[in-house]
Amino acid sequence: GENVEQHPSTLSVQEGDSAVIKCTYSDSASNYFPWYKQELGKRPQLIIDIRSNVGEKKDQRIAVTLNKTAKHFSLHITETQPEDSAVYFCAASNDYKLSFGAGTTVTVRA
Amino acid sequence: NAGVMQNPRHLVRRRGQEARLRCSPMKGHSHVYWYRQLPEEGLKFMVYLQKENIIDESGMPKERFSAEFPKEGPSILRIQQVVRGDSAAYFCASSPSVQGARTEAFFGQGTRLTVV
DSSP: OOOEEEEOSEEEEETTSOEEEEEEESOTTOOEEEEEEEOTTSOOEEEEEEETTOSEEEETTEEEEEETTTTEEEEEEOSOOGGGOEEEEEEEBSSSOOEEOOOEEEEEEO | OOOOEEEOSEEEEOTTOOEEEEEEOOTTOOEEEEEEEOTTSOEEEEEEEETTEEEEOTTSOSSSEEEEOOSSSOEEEEEOSOOGGGOEEEEEEEESSOOSSSOOOEEOOOEEEEEO
């Protein structure tokens, strides 16, 4: 089955700086890569996703890049704000089953 | 559209009791997925159901766990004879068609099960 690894497990950044989270996956058939943000005690919420036919996607301060050859994808958050503090999960899928990374706890210091 | 509704939000059970977790998908969604999240871990796929059909239960423990999605009513995840290791957050997600390259799955708020 698919194995998704996510790094780092924790990330502390100064407000206004950028945050980068990286994930690798094992199944070359995976073609859908969503990113979820989860605040304490709440549901995972989709913040951005990318399909395998695209190398990069941007939505305001959030961007995701995908390298299918190397089987890795990354989340970039620019100009971080305190409300960006949360746990972020990457996932990979080639059908209906999402395989999640273990999560990155992001703390934005004011 | 109220979104994916799960209840109860919190459930406490003693060891050996049964736990029933309910999930009402978003209106118009006929595909339901259950995931389990252990403390400080990512979500793990458990089961994928369509109305009256279990499509994939490869992530479900072989014993004590079962799931259904009847023609009428919510999807139910049932855990019999709960043990402490079952303590986790259980999330349900739904999609209008098969989740994947064309459609995202929307998650509910989860049910936090505590076994004492």
